[in-house]
Amino acid sequence: MKHHLVTLGLAPFLLAQGLYVRRKTPRLPEPAGPRQGIQGQGPTLKLLILGDSSAAGVGASSQQQALSGQLVEILSASYTVAWTLTAKTGYTIKDLINILLTMPQMPLDIAIVVVGVNDVIKGTHQKQWEQQLDLLIQLLTEKLASPTLFFSGLPPMHLFSALPFPLKWYLGKRARYLDGTLSTHLSKYKHCQYLPMNLPFEPSYLALDGFHPSPDTYKCWAEALATEIVKKVHDV
Incomplete structure (x- = not known):
C-alpha cells in the first residue's frame, strides 16, 4: 500500500521525467543485416528469435554484433542453424501475439522470446501480463509445432544510465515485478524455460x-542462451 501511495504521489513527476527522457535520449536504429538464413554444419536446428528492440539488436552496429548474429555464430559450430529474427523496436507482448495470430505454421526446434521492457514502460498490469503470457505460449506451441521456448528475463532497468531518479526506481521496481511473475508463470509449462538476465550492466555494457x-x-x-540451448537439445 505504501509503495502505491508513494507512486501515486510521484505520478506527475514521473510523467514529466518520462517525457524528458524520451526527448533527450538518442534514438538508435535497428542494425542492418540479415534477419534469416542457414549457417553452420551438423544436425539441423530450426530457431526463431522473437521480440522487441533488444531482440532486434538496437545498440549494435550490425546484426552480426547483435543477439541473433552472435547466437547463430556460436551454435553454427555444432549445428546447421536455420534461423529467423522477427523483432521490432517498441514491441510489447500484445504485439507479439498479433504477429503470431497471422503467422503461418512453421515447425521449429527452439523459439527465443525477448519481451517485457515496453510492457513495463506502458504499464501492463500483472493479470493482463499473465493472461497474455498464456496466449503467447499457446500460439507459439500451436504455430511452431511445440518447440522448446526460452524466455529471457527482464533487464535491471534501475541500472539504465539513461533513466534519472526516481524514474529508474519506479521502472526498476516494475521490471522486477513483471520478471518475477514471468519466472513463476513459466514454471507451469514443461516446454518453457526462463533465462534470468544475469548480465553485467556497467557503463561499457550499455549502448x-x-x-x-x-x-x-x-x-x-x-x-548464456547457447549454453542452455545445447543442454536442452542434448536432453531431447
Whole structure:
C-alpha cells in the first residue's frame, strides 16, 4: 500500500521525467543485416528469435554484433542453424501475439522470446501480463509445432544510465515485478524455460543511449542462451 501511495504521489513527476527522457535520449536504429538464413554444419536446428528492440539488436552496429548474429555464430559450430529474427523496436507482448495470430505454421526446434521492457514502460498490469503470457505460449506451441521456448528475463532497468531518479526506481521496481511473475508463470509449462538476465550492466555494457545492450552484452547474452540451448537439445 505504501509503495502505491508513494507512486501515486510521484505520478506527475514521473510523467514529466518520462517525457524528458524520451526527448533527450538518442534514438538508435535497428542494425542492418540479415534477419534469416542457414549457417553452420551438423544436425539441423530450426530457431526463431522473437521480440522487441533488444531482440532486434538496437545498440549494435550490425546484426552480426547483435543477439541473433552472435547466437547463430556460436551454435553454427555444432549445428546447421536455420534461423529467423522477427523483432521490432517498441514491441510489447500484445504485439507479439498479433504477429503470431497471422503467422503461418512453421515447425521449429527452439523459439527465443525477448519481451517485457515496453510492457513495463506502458504499464501492463500483472493479470493482463499473465493472461497474455498464456496466449503467447499457446500460439507459439500451436504455430511452431511445440518447440522448446526460452524466455529471457527482464533487464535491471534501475541500472539504465539513461533513466534519472526516481524514474529508474519506479521502472526498476516494475521490471522486477513483471520478471518475477514471468519466472513463476513459466514454471507451469514443461516446454518453457526462463533465462534470468544475469548480465553485467556497467557503463561499457550499455549502448550509447544508456538504455540498450552494447555488443559486449549481446555476446554474454548469446553465450548464456547457447549454453542452455545445447543442454536442452542434448536432453531431447
